[in-house]
Amino acid sequence: xxxxxxxxxFAVAEAIRECEPDVVACxxxxxxxxxxxxxxxxxxxxxVKKYIAVExxxxxxxxxIGASAAGGRAVSTTSSQGLLxxxxxxxxxxxxxxxxxxxxxxxxxxxxxxxxxxxQDSISQRDSGWIQLYxxxxxxxxxSIPIAFKxxxxxxxxxxxxxxGFYLTHSVEQIDVPEKKLVEKFLPKFNPEIKLDSENPLxxxxxxxxxxxxxxxEDLELDLQxxxxxxxxxxxxxxxxxxxxxxxxxxxxxxxxxxxFVAMGSVCGNAKEAIDQxxxxxxxxxxxxxxAFRPFPxxxxxxxxxxxxxxxxxxxxxxxxxxxxxxxxxxxxxxDLSRKPTVSSFxxxxxxxDVTVNNVAKIIVKIKDGEKRFEWV
Amino acid sequence: MxxxxxxxxxxxxxxxxxxxxxxxxxxxGKSSQSFPVFGVERRGAPVASFCRINDKQIxxxxxxxxxxxxxxxxxxxxxxxxxxxxxxxxxxxxxxSKCDASALNGKLKIKEGMKVFVIDATGIALKNLGKPIxxxxxxxxxxxxxxxxxxxxxxxxVNERFExxxxxxNVKAVEECYNELKQ
Numbered sequence: 255x256x257x258x259x260x261x262x263x264f265a266v267a268e269a270i271r272e273c274e275p276d277v278v279a280c281x282x283x284x285x286x287x288x289x290x291x292x293x294x295x296x297x298x299x300x301x302v303k304k305y306i307a308v309e310x311x312x313x314x315x316x317x318x319i320g321a322s323a324a325g326g327r328a329v330s331t332t333s334s335q336g337l338l339x340x341x342x343x344x345x346x347x348x349x350x351x352x353x354x355x356x357x358x359x360x361x362x363x364x365x366x367x368x369x370x371x372x373x374q375d376s377i378s379q380r381d382s383g384w385i386q387l388y389x390x391x392x393x394x395x396x397x398s399i400p401i402a403f404k405x406x407x408x409x410x411x412x413x414x415x416x417x418x419g420f421y422l423t424h425s426v427e428q429i430d431v432p433e434k435k436l437v438e439k440f441l442p443k444f445n446p447e448i449k450l451d452s453e454n455p456l457x458x459x460x461x462x463x464x465x466x467x468x469x470x471x472e473d474l475e476l477d478l479q480x481x482x483x484x485x486x487x488x489x490x491x492x493x494x495x496x497x498x499x500x501x502x503x504x505x506x507x508x509x510x511x512x513x514x515f516v517a518m519g520s521v522c523g524n525a526k527e528a529i530d531q532x533x534x535x536x537x538x539x540x541x542x543x544x545x546a547f548r549p550f551p552x553x554x555x556x557x558x559x560x561x562x563x564x565x566x567x568x569x570x571x572x573x574x575x576x577x578x579x580x581x582x583x584x585x586x587x588x589x590d591l592s593r594k595p596t597v598s599s600f601x602x603x604x605x606x607x608d609v610t611v612n613n614v615a616k617i618i619v620k621i622k623d624g625e626k627r628f629e630w631v
Numbered sequence: 632m633x634x635x636x637x638x639x640x641x642x643x644x645x646x647x648x649x650x651x652x653x654x655x656x657x658x659x660g661k662s663s664q665s666f667p668v669f670g671v672e673r674r675g676a677p678v679a680s681f682c683r684i685n686d687k688q689i690x691x692x693x694x695x696x697x698x699x700x701x702x703x704x705x706x707x708x709x710x711x712x713x714x715x716x717x718x719x720x721x722x723x724x725x726x727x728s729k730c731d732a733s734a735l736n737g738k739l740k741i742k743e744g745m746k747v748f749v750i751d752a753t754g755i756a757l758k759n760l761g762k763p764i765x766x767x768x769x770x771x772x773x774x775x776x777x778x779x780x781x782x783x784x785x786x787x788x789v790n791e792r793f794e795x796x797x798x799x800x801n802v803k804a805v806e807e808c809y810n811e812l813k814q
Contacts, residue, residue, distance in 0.1 A: 259657040261650075391690075421692040426653045426665040428688075523690035610693045 257430045262392035262422045263288030265429040269399040271296050272437040276326030279306040279317035283336040284369045285419035286359035290331055311336035315343040322352035323458050325449035333419055334361035337375045348383025350459040353406040361419040362605040370606020371419035377571035377579050383474050385413040385481055386548040388518040392422050392429050397498055400441050404488045407444050409481045418520040440495055482549050502551035504543040505558050511540025512563040513618050516584055518544045521609050528614035539618045555587040562595040564621040570603040596624050602631035632685040634695045638714050639704035642674040644766030649680035651770055655780050655788035656684050664689045677712050684779055702773055704765050709738040720744045725772050727752040727765050748776045750812050759804040767801040771808030782809050
């Protein structure tokens with residue numbers, strides 16, 4: 255174990271390098287730029303096999319699709335408008351069942367133009383058939399890279415690793431970047447049964463008639479739901495090697511908690527601090543952190559919130575004109591519970607608006623009265 | 632936990648200063664976290680960077696609102712930026728200046744209990760580096776004024792970051808600032 259004091263982005267690039275990708279294709283965009291920059295440098299130094307400096311994000315994802323279809327391990331990184339530009343091809347990647355990893359440095363979407371962090375970019379890709387993991391810390395993000403490759407290649411589903419832009423990407427912290435030897439032990443070589451091969455030509459992603467199309471989508475949905483088992487097993491393998499354990503969800507101080515904060519990403523670190531402060535004053539506060547947003551862990555969320563009094567679902571995203579995305583999923587998860595908590599929605603932190611320890615503590619105290627709320631913070 | 636804010640101008644190395652401090656602190660087995668002001672960087676414009684120092688692992692990711700220490704790399708900023716903004720009651724400000732601390736009082740919105748140190752880091756940088764780049768030198772002053780990090784740890788961080796002659800010169804600037812700073 256080598257703990258370094260390093261910027262999150264550079265640690266992520268190192269973790270990607272240790273997974274020995276066959277193809278990296280990126281178009282730099284803030285705040286993911288340092289990851290792409292470092293991978294490009296590694297390519298120049300002969301540490302990465304192939305880096306394609308594409309002219310736009312649509313080409314980046316297209317290059318990944320080609321590389322993966324030909325049996326290569328493929329990876330990219332992007333943010334915000336870059337991810338939105340990939341949108342069309344994201345569906346092709348999952349529909350063609352092509353493993354790949356995309357690191358999303360989460361950032362607000364235009365307009366108005368804003369380079370700062372929130373999760374609207376990746377949340378708006380939630381129906382694209384990709385696995386989505388949201389990380390609280392840089393350590394978790396780094397660990398999630400080999401985990402995502404392994405799960406993706408096992409399930410033949412593409413995977414996004416989401417890290418909060420700036421809060422994580424630009425923070426220099428103590429991070430244990432896994433060494434090549436350890437990654438080699440954990441992550442087998444990618445060798446798909448079906449791949450493009452000029453000796454044995456075949457087509458991928460072809461036309462499906464109305465009689466067949468829907469069953470492809472049904473299979474994709476079933477397999478994405480089933481990916482939960484793969485994620486859980488692969489994460490436990492990672493735990494055996496590193497002692498760092500990740501679940502579909504994380505529970506903090508939940509055992510006797512009455513008022514629960516539910517969120518994703520780096521704000522959960524602030525929430526843990528807030529909960530410690532509230533607990534010191536005798537408040538029964540807890541945190542439920544959702545790490546896997548796709549597939550959504552309905553059972554785990556229901557189990558964690560069963561019997562709780564009040565729940566505040568906080569999210570850095572909005573579904574304009576509809577239910578807030580995380581809030582909607584949590585309500586759906588609670589549907590069959592006989593003792594349902596009161597669930598409130600809080601949207602905040604958009605475009606880099608800081609959500610502090612104090613903000614979180616105030617929310618948890620606020621929901622104690624049992625009122626149902628829809629608020630922006 | 633201690634929070635440090637660096638003020639400089641784009642290109643003066645405020646971000647590197649915060650990062651070197653994070654590395655130096657980690658040498659001593661403590662936890663640290665440094666980050667820039669999130670935004671678009673422009674050469675010459677006022678910028679800030681931050682470093683948190685803690686005995687335990689740092690879990691929070693949010694802006695710094697009430698620093699314990701403020702390090703000002705460029706005295707000229709005092710006319711443009713309220714560098715004492717949010718500073719804790721017993722906070723400490725270290726300014727790169729040739730003037731006496733008392734001469735800066737008019738420009739600094741100092742409250743009772745706060746402490747100001749001055750050091751001619753530009754002079755020391757020019758002497759040792761031949762350039763008015765003071766970010767490393769000011770870390771020497773910070774180590775002395777704060778007692779939060781040892782001189783040897785700062786030197787180690789500087790040696791890791793720079794190579795050969797450049798490392799040597801920067802280490803000299805760090806040492807001279809450390810020795811020159813009057814308590």
